[in-house]
Amino acid sequence: MSDSAASAPRDVDVVIVGAGFSGLCMAIQLRRVGITDFVVLEKADRVGGTWRDNTYPGAACDIPSHLYSFSFEQNPNWTRAFPLQSEIQQYLERCADKYDVRKHIRFGAEVEHAEFDRAAGRWHVRTRGGERLSARALVLGNGALHLPAYPDLPGLATFAGKTFHSARWDHGYDLSQKTVAVVGTGASAIQFVPQIAPVVRRLHLFQRTPAWVVPKPDHAIGEVARRVYARVPALQRLVRSGLYWQHEARALAFLRPRLMRLVEPLARRHLRQQVADPQLRARLAPDYRMGCKRVLISNDFYPALTRPNVELVTDPIERVEPTGVRTQDGVLREVDAIILGTGFRATDYLSAIEIVGADGQELNERWRGAPRRTSASRCRASRTSTC
DSSP states (O other): OOHHHHHSOSEEEEEEEOOSHHHHHHHHHHHHTTOOOEEEEESSSSSOTHHHHOOOTTOBOSSOTTTSSOTTSOOTTOSBSSOBHHHHHHHHHHHHHHTTOGGGEEETOOEEEEEEETTTTEEEEEETTSOEEEEEEEEEOOOSSSSBOOOOOTTGGGOOSEEEEGGGOOTTSOOTTOEEEEEOOSTTHHHHHHHHTTTSSEEEEEOSSOOOEEOOOOOBOOHHHHHHHHHOHHHHHHHHHHHHHHHHHTHHHHHSGGGGGGTHHHHHHHHHHHOOOHHHHHHHSOOSOTTSSOOEEOSSHHHHHTSTTEEEEOSOEEEEETTEEEETTSOEEEOSEEEEOOOBOGGGTTTTSEEEOTTSOBHHHHHSSSOOOOOHHHHHHOTTSOO
């Protein structure tokens, strides 16, 4: 435990878990209203959350830059319409400095247990390092994209080559002229596959289910535009507002899935224009309604799959062997490295923390299978507990 952590008071007004977007926003807003008796418990050694952890080649956000930022802290210096990981991380670092919240953050403090004491009206919080805190309020800002999902592939542990998850990218491993297997075609894979395809000797991309992919309206934001945004903040707020309502309107399609039929032709045309081979195109075409899985945006994923050194594999994986990946058709593809682009355990984001509420129930157990809100009456019974 650091000296600053050891000397901090045991009793605080608020404990915030996580120093990503949510945790930093809560910390900033508390300071803005004059509340300074709080602590942010962060398991890593830097702020940033998802954008600190995901540093794979091509990592970027699929929400426009002017929208993917705090409403109270617009950034006129975004260089692209869709922000890169490095710029988002820098933005969060600047926010932590500008709003003076670093002094409230305990780095290397991973929360393992929190229990509400009804009699005292306080939360008792314990970190893995043994630090104990008592707080009037507990705020969970730990997010859902910090626990990598590792596939249950028979024999994966026996692979003799290099294996790593996209969220734990090994930048020290040189992919040049290597034969690589990529497992998964989700939001991370469609970003890093186009980046590594020109570098590796051979790339085998294992796809379980094709995704709906639409064009990415990305472009560079020039220096003149950035200067204008800096001098006329109202203009950037107007742009942000337009983007906000544009994205909010999309919720109608998810509430009424039939409306997705209006967007599907755009994705099909995108696939048709970028993939000339009808056989490859057929394997990349989804057979389910758009919106049932995350819709992806990319301008370079499909072209990457048409490269002569890239193979799309749709036969299910049977097992991993010491030298490579064998599919159910009996084919063994020998590889030097396996990269897992298999996403996150989004529904298990609280699994590392045991949270016991006012009624003695553990939150992970209560939410198991079907997360849901506690009854309104129970919320009213204890204003200081989470509901």
